[in-house]
Amino acid sequence: MLVTTQKNLCDNPNSRVRREAVPGSAEVYPMMKDKVPYGAILLGEHYFYQQEDDKPEQRTGIAKYTHLWILEDGAWKMSRILSFDHAPAASAPGTRKAITLPHSTLDLYAGTYEGPQSGTITVEREYGTLLLREWRTLVLCCFPETETQFSSRNAT
Secondary structure, three states: OHHHHHHHOOOOOOEEEEEEEOOOOOEEEEEEEOOEEEEEEEEEEEEEEEEEOOOOOEEEEEEEEEEEEEEEOOEEEEEEEEEEEEEEHHHOOOOOOOOOOOHHHHHOOOEEEEEOOOEEEEEEEEOOEEEEEEOOEEEEEEEEOOOOOEEEEEOO
């Protein structure tokens, strides 16, 4: 993995890559033992930017991240980093475009789904979108981008 990164991102000395947290996307979950913090999980999304030579910096992608922080000897230390669900910059929030699908296509996704970690989720078609509900509570509203790809927004 390190060799792949070095060959692709780091191979060009005239190229610079940086990440920037998507505003409002960070969530922190403390880890406690006997009401004393020993760690924390940080979740969020980050943009990737790349600059080559003297060209202006460009947003090139977006991804989700998870960081595991451990409290050792009174200091917070980053223990693990995961970056996943990478997508091109065109998939960044605010740039996705919903399309209109026939009700018959959306109805193909309607039903009840069960998973060991998610429990029971009900998918319903409503006004050209798919609504995901967990025990009658709206969890996500999903907008079609293609016939098989949907973007979601928290329905709070």
